[in-house]
Amino acid sequence: MSLFNAYVALSGAIDGEVLREERMSRHTSWRIGGPAALYVRANTTTALTRTIDVLSREGVEWVILGKGSNVLVSDQGYNGCVITLGRDFSRISSDAGDGIVTAGAGVVLARLVGEVLKRSLAGLECCVGIPGCVGGAVSMNAGTAHEWIGSVVSDVVTLRPGHGLVRYDASEIAWEYRKTSIPANEIILEATLALTPSDRESISREMNRRLQARHRTQPTGKPSCGSVFRNPPGQSVGKLLESCGLKGYFVGGAQISDIHANFIVNNGGATAQDALAVMRQMFQRVKEDYGIELQPEVKFLGSFT
Structure with missing residues (x-):
């Protein structure tokens, strides 16, 4: 190398x-x-x-x-x-008349949500307040436990290294909770969404309602990675962790949020080892108390011990 x-x-x-x-x-x-x-x-x-x-x-x-x-x-x-x-990869194009919007993978999700609101298009309300960009949102089928971005995707363009561009119709992709069947070795370049023309005021009200709910129930004032673990079927990780008494648990600068127990915030100076130690405690306590092995939603990059 x-x-x-x-x-x-x-x-x-x-x-x-x-x-x-x-x-x-x-x-x-x-x-x-x-x-x-x-x-x-x-x-x-x-x-x-x-x-x-x-x-x-x-x-x-x-x-x-x-x-x-x-x-x-x-x-x-x-x-x-x-x-x-x-x-x-940071461009958005649309035909508001038929609700078709194409967004590059590098478009910040919050910007896309704002743009479709301007165009009076409904369908992305479930993505309000979710951090990240379009490529990541499509890759992990971002949304809530019951509503996903995949439900409004019509096609996805990827780059397959050594092969070239590949276009997938949405029907060719398996959309599941926090994952898709898009090959891991392919790079999402853009996604086309089929949204629904609607009343801008009603879309705005729904987006504001969801955003306010996120602010009430999730920490927004400190750096975090969002949800740390995936919800097991029919369960809420946040509630499981809270019942284990883990809200406020910390190692170094990494702390389980007092607002939502499935969020680890950086109180300042947190290291990756701090965050990993907190994650291990979360995993172990839920396994001991409920017999459930949590699956990380966060991805790891580099070497960890």
């Missing part, structure tokens, strides 16, 4: 930005994480394809990162390349 050769081959050769030893705490909602050996922001599909070709040739591991809202990066960082999607 030659990180240096990859850096040299990409620097100044793609439409984007190529950095070395970029601290990932700057790119995650938890504000936690050591440096990525390489960090690339690719602004075009050509730049993205070129980046992956070079990394593959040099044997450098890589990962796509959106807004880092559900990622825990190791304190030691990541000995590979973190790729983010830039300019061309």
Whole structure:
């Protein structure tokens, strides 16, 4: 593996930005994480394809990162390349007359929600207040326990490394709670949504209602990654953890929120090891008290012990 050769081959050769030893705490909602050996922001599909070709040739591991809202990066960082999607993947186009909206994978989800409201289009109310970007939202089928973004997706375009662009009709994708059947080795580039023209005021009222509910029931004033564990079938992780008496439990700067027990907040200076120690306690207590093995919703990047 030659990180240096990859850096040299990409620097100044793609439409984007190529950095070395970029601290990932700057790119995650938890504000936690050591440096990525390489960090690339690719602004075009050509730049993205070129980046992956070079990394593959040099044997450098890589990962796509959106807004880092559900990622825990190791304190030691990541000995590979973190790729983010830039300019061309941050565009929204629509035909409000028929409710069709196409959004790049790099579009911030909150921006998309705001844009469809302006166009008086209903269907994304379940995504109000959810952090991250469109690519990540589609990949994990973001939404609530009962409503998902997948219900309004009409098609998805991905990049399959070594093959090229692939378009999936929504009917070809299995949409499940917090996951889809889109291959893990493919990069989501854009998604087209089929929304419903409606009354803007009623859409706005529903969005505000949901947003206020999130503010009441979830911590919003401190860095977090959102929900840490997935809800088991028919169960609420937050309620399970609260019944275990874990609200307020902390290790170092990482603390289980007093508002919602399935959120770990960074009180300042939290490390990845702090957050991991809290997660282990959450997992162990629920297993001991209820016999349930929680499944992480957060993804891990780098080496952990």
